[in-house]
Amino acid sequence: MSKRDLIIEKSMEILSERTIASTSIQDITNACGISKGAFYLSFKSKEELLIAIFEYIIKDMTSKFQSILSLQVAPKEKLTQYFVLAFELFEKNSTFISTHFRELVTIVDQDVTEKIQKHFLIADNMTLLLLREAYSSQIEDSQFDLLICIRGLMKGYAEFIVFQKQPIDYYELSKLLVNRIDILVNANLKTLITKEMYEQKNRHISHIQKNDIIVEIENCKEDYVNDSFTIDTFDLIIEELQSEHPRKALLLGMSSNLKTNNHLRWLSVLLKQFCDEM
Known part of the structure; x- marks a missing residue:
């Protein structure tokens, strides 16, 4: 684990019970067993x-969602498992998010906002892939309406879980959600949110660019200086991305290799998303 990730994970533990204002950098460095100088090498x-922690949470969630896409199960069971994972991850991070979300809103600038929105857009694309796999041509016109409905259903149940603190069987809840989606799909209702409207909303958020992946690789390299295989993999990916016509099959192969490493799953997600957009 890199020093940056160590600081993030230890800080999440501390800040789950305290505000950022009541937590000193000394508290954080003591928990990590590092000096203040080491902290400032990673964070100003x-x-x-705090921004990095929220991004870390979103990356972790999105990386784990990616693993659902490759499950060898029926499409609707895959969709069910996707919802189960979403509720489990929300429960895991709900205390931190509810405590610090307002603090985050007051400090983010436009660049950070767009970066976070890009992460959510990647998660949206995964949801759409699962919906298309489960319902095929049935949702050609309604898929974006369904996406908005799913967000609303999940938000409502998540709030109930947090505030009512009732024990919930996430698998049974997720099966119920899939049943609700079945009803919406088969109802053949008039579509409101079109593809054009959805893409217009996200047009200002750029797609995954080659440089996004290269920057991510450069950030990861220092943690693998003694791992020649991983460093060679990084170099091969960068070389391929910088070529005039990157080979999709090669990049997808590299993405599959990376996803076996928990700390490189986000890089794997970026590569996969880039290939899907080629």
Whole structure:
């Protein structure tokens, strides 16, 4: 684990019970067993750390969602497992999110907002892939309406779980959600949210660019200086991305290799998304 990830994970533990204002950098460095100088090599301030934690949570969730796509199960069971994972991850992070979301809103700028929105767009694309696999041509016109409906259903149940603190069987809840989606699909209702409307909303958010992946690789390299195989993999990916016509099959192969490493799953997601958009 890199020093940056260590700081993030230890800070999440501390900040799940305290505000950012009541937590000193000394508290964080003591928990990590590092010096203040080491902290400032990774983060300029507590505010920058808070932004990094939220991004870390979103990356972790999106990386784990990616693993659902390759499950060898029936499409609707895959969709069910996707919802189960979403509720489990929400429960795991709900205390931190509810405590610090307002603090985050007050400190983010436009660049950070767009970066976070890009992560959510990747998650949306995964949901759409699962829906298309489960319902095929039935949802050609309604898939974006369904996406909005699913967000609303999940948000409502998530709020109930947090505030009512009732024990919930996430698998049974997720099967119920899939049943609700079945009803919406088969009802053949008039579509409101079209593909054009959805894409217009996200047009200002750029797709995954080659440079996004190269920057991510450069950020990862220092943690693998003694792992020649991984460093060679990084170099091969960069070389391929910088070529005039990157080979999709090769990049997808590299993505599959990377996803076996928990700390490189986000890089794998970026590569897969880039290939899907080629």
